[in-house]
Amino acid sequence: MVIHMEKLRKEINEIDAQMRELFEKRMDVSKRIGEYKKKHQLPVYDPEREQTVIKNNTAKLNDQQLAPLYEDFLIHLMLLSKKIQ
Secondary structure (H helix, E strand, O other), X not given: OHHHHHHHHHHHXXXXXXXXXXXXXXXXXXXHHXXXXXXXXXXXXXXXXXXXXXXXXXXXXOOHHHHHHHHHHHHHHHHXXXXXX
């Protein structure tokens, strides 16, 4: 049982490493979007765009039972993106 738990934790650690790399990439792109918005005097917050991102990505989930959790994840991710912008 302990060996099984160690294997699962190793898998989580590998996923976390991938997510960390993707998070850094997303924040880099968010910075560049913020620069573009500032240069073109566009608002940081675009509620219509955010709802579209949430709707489209949530619809692509293989397990729709995860939808509420994934929506929360996206909302928090976009909040961090707005902060960096």
